[in-house]
Amino acid sequence: MASILNRIALLGVIRRRIFSHLKLILTVWAGFTLAVALVVSIPVYAEASGYRILLAALAEQSAQDHLPPFSFVYTYGGASTPSLTWASYQQADQLAGNLAAAGIALPLQNRVRYAATESLSMAFPDGAGEEVTGARLAFVSDFQQHVRLRSGTWPAPWSGSGPVEVLVSEQSANKLTLLLDDVYRMRADAGSAGSLDLPVRVVGIWRAINPDDTYWFYSPEVFSAMVITPEQSFSAALGAQAGAWVHYAAWYTALEDSSVHSADVPRLLGQIDQATADIQRLLPGSELQRSPTAALTFHREQVRVLTVTLTLFSIPLIGLLVYFIGQMAGLLVQRQAQEIAVLRSRGSSRTQVIALALGEGLALGAAALLAGLPLSLLVAQALLWTRSFLRFAPLAGPPVELLPNSPWHGALVVALVIPAILVRGIPAARRTIISAKQEYARDIRAPLWQRLGLDLLLLIPALYGYQQLRLHGMIAVPGLAVAADDPFRNPVLLLAPALLAFALALLALRIVPLVLRLLAWLLNNLPGIALPQALRFLARAPSVYSGALLLIILTLSLAGFGASMARTLDQHSIDRARYSAGADIRLAYGTVAAEQGSTVVSGPVPAGGPPVRPAAPADLSGPAYLSIPLEQFLAIPGVRVATRVAPSNVTVAVGNGAQERGIFLGIDRLDLPEVLADSWQSNYASETLGALMNQLADNPASVLVSASYAAQHGLQVGDHLTLGMSDLGETQAVAVTIAGFVTYFPTLYAENGPFVIGNLDYSFQEQGQSYPYQIWIALQPGANAGAVTAEGFGYDLQTLETPATLLAISDLRPERQGLFGLLSVGFIAAMLVTMIGFLAQTLLSFQRRLVELGVLRAIGMSTRQLAGLLICEQALVVSIGCAVGTGLGVLISWLFVPFLQVRTGKFPDTPPFLPHIAWSQIALIDLLVGGLLLLTVAITLILVRRLRLFEAIKLGEAV
Secondary structure (H helix, E strand, C coil): CCCHHHHHHHHHHHHEEEEEEEEHHHHHHHHHHHHHHHHHHHHHHHHHHHHHHHHHHHEEEEEEECCCCCEEEHHHHHCCCCCEEEHHHHHHHHHCCCCCHHCCCCCCCEEEEEECCCCEEEEEECCCCCCCCCEEEEECHHHCCCCEEEEEEECCCCCCCCCCEEEEHHHHHHCCCCCCCHHHHHEEEEEHHCCCEEEEEEEEEEEEECCCCCCCCCCHHHHCEECCHHHHHHHHHCCCCCEEEEEEEEEEEEEECCCCCCCHHHHHHHHHHHHHHHHHHHHHCCCCEECCHHHHHHHHHHHHHHHHHHHHHHHHHHHHHHHHHHHHHHHHHHHHHHHHHHHCCCCCCCCHHHHHHHHHHHHHHHHHHHHHHHHHHHHHHHHHEEEEECCCCCCCCCCCCCCHHHHHHHHHHHHHHHHHHHHHHHHCCCCCCCHHHHHHHHHCCCHHHHHHCCHHHHHHHHHHHHHHHHCCCCCCCEEEEECCCCHHCCHHHHHHHHHHHHHHHHHHHHHHHHHHHHHHCCCCCCCCHHHHHHHHHHHHHHHHHHHHHHHHHHHHHHHHHHHHHHHHHHHHHHHHHHHHHCCCCEEEHHHHHHHHHHCCEEECCCCCCCCCCCCCCCCCCCCCCCCCCHHHHHHHCCCCEEEEEEEEEEEEEECCCEEEEEEEEECCCCHHHHHHHCCCCCHCCCCCHHHHHHHCCCCCCCEEHHHHHHHHHHCCCCCCCEEEEEECCCCCEEEEEEEEEECCCCCCCCCCCCCEEEEHHHHHHHHCCCCCEEEEEEECCCCCCHHHHHHHHHHCCEEECCCCHHHHHCCCCHHHHHHHHHHHHHHHHHHHHHHHHHHHHHHHHHHHHHHHHHHHHHCCCCCCHHHHHHHHHHHHHHHHHHHHHHHHHHHHHHHHHHHCCCCCCCCCCCCCCCCCCCCHHHHHHHHHHHHHHHHHHHHHHHHHHHHHHHHHHHCCCCC
């Protein structure tokens, strides 16, 4: 009973302690909640993103075979499988034809059952004539609802005597002259297993009502070669025969997928595997021919990799939040230090004091868990809508949902963070009133991490990580296949710079007091007392500002690196898309696109829309080519300029040397520069694009040659090449003269062989007439690309891949969205906790120093001088934090951004990767911190104006 009363009393004390320091408790709770929300949001985002990919994969599969996404087709039959008796078929049908009984419990959308004999000889009854045809006798469930009779009636169930009434397809009837009421005998000899001799009569001729209906899991043409009879007739006829005659069977089941969610995928995969194993055990030789299993498996793996990768990416942010929680807990302990010392002096044990801290931590954890779970949905939604660093756009898709394990993920965060609170409370439980007063007056010991040299030790793994990235581009992570060619799947690319930033920030905290002490000595003789006094105070008591300073440095350094990382990757994605596409819109005949291996976008597509399945290439018959008038496209609103471009497969030879396969790009030199204004970069060649085009004007036979080919053969300006051109069927030897060299040129890749750029009209002239060319179009900002595409359709032209479609695909990569989303959400969270931490530190420092400030005011320091002193202290902390944080952000960006190149794709090194420092965003971030300084200055002025001397020095204690 006493134990229960003690626990109740302890809960009452915990409640009173929480409400007596409510403002500080709320700051700790805010950090706690952010940590819970961040960790919980990662698997939620991974599931939602993976589910979006799953839906896209299922939709793509459905577009190929016209079946619903969750369609299952189990099949039996083939050269290596024995025929079944009707009884064996019925036994297998109980599971394969009823997936709910097999364990796959989803609402039924459609179900079709099919069985057939092997091919039977179909002849006239008298046996005198030759075989009419070979055909299978089959039944298909629900057949009557999906076909239309061209003539005749529906077959009646077989009574056991007389011919079996059957249907034949219109196609077979016309081809074989099968007439209504014709009677045939369907025969087969199975040797020792017996023989089949079955009379059939044609009573109807059928045609599919809608061949594209989802009922047809096989094309209607597959059933056209069969003789169809009702299931009752099929069962009665084969059941009455000796031997096994069911040679083919299929069970098609379409299940409703609207109730399927991402969290159901593991369970569904298990159910499908178990059902398939049961069916194959019951019917050896059966196969699952069509199912969503591949898409579901890919989804599960995608979610696993994405969760692990993003969790590793989030470690720096989680560490920052844990540090913030520890700092706020430390401030709370400072406020409670005297209270704890009094409790200890009045007989409370160390265990009881720690129990109070643990109780507060558990209460905070429970409150953070309740608030963090719904907040995690907002964070996950922000990740799904991320387009780049601090750039969001709504994206259609299924809503995010908490997972069954989400509460456990949040509880794990609580369990891991509570020690950060206890670590701050345990030392306070050992203090007496005397030791507490000594530490209250002045720091007497350096922080533990400085005494252990943790900052110097952390530099070792940070520099090792940089060295490994410089040498190998990756560091192996247990349980995760790290992709050296894909920064979005390489967590080390964020962990290594974050670790280096943390180590250097700690090192800066060791150096800053020494610098401040030196500045205080150098500026001691300056007029005024605010700045020297502020320098002396900060140099003497680094613990007062070290927590807030470290938060500012880490926030700015990681934000600067994240902004530069995003700027570099975004720009490189744009460069790759523009280089690959060449122009805003490219139009070409289907055969031209197919020969060049280009992606065709079928149908009018708005700018930025997703690519559509390639359409069938148009038929282009030799030289009968219609020249497209460019004026038709120039007249479309929003079209800036259009030009003709003709890529050709050629052979290239130097003198009498060996021929090499290459590309000739025929161009109109006057219009092309304006079309390539957005795609061209200065590092593509040693001269400007305009100068290169001018070199082609001197001689119609002048060409530009790829620099790699020229270096390989020692070519110089003025040398001659021979091109073997066959755009019109016959190969023509065309002599050209080298006028210049280019390292890169949009749409051309040196890996494909040498490329040559020359005058299109000269190519027409040398080959005798014009041949198919592409139309490259540059649009004005905001122009309607659909109007251009529609105009091209009128000339039987198709749209090739565009920069907008390529960028849309790149921007929606789950790894990219997740990383940039974490960087964006992390920056917002870091700025929030930095503001809270700095303001809390300022307010508590002010209250802690009330006695000191009151004495200064009492000995003659004016209110203005006192405000100046405090503002100088805050300005110094913020300025140092901005300078060090910005410098570290630029430093780690300069060191690590060059490793961020995405090397996926066929030509990973084209165009070149150019690192960028996001100066404008870094300046904006510094301005935000400047706004924080202005806010604290305003609060300081208010506090100083409200300072009353008698309260400040009452009994010599701070209040």
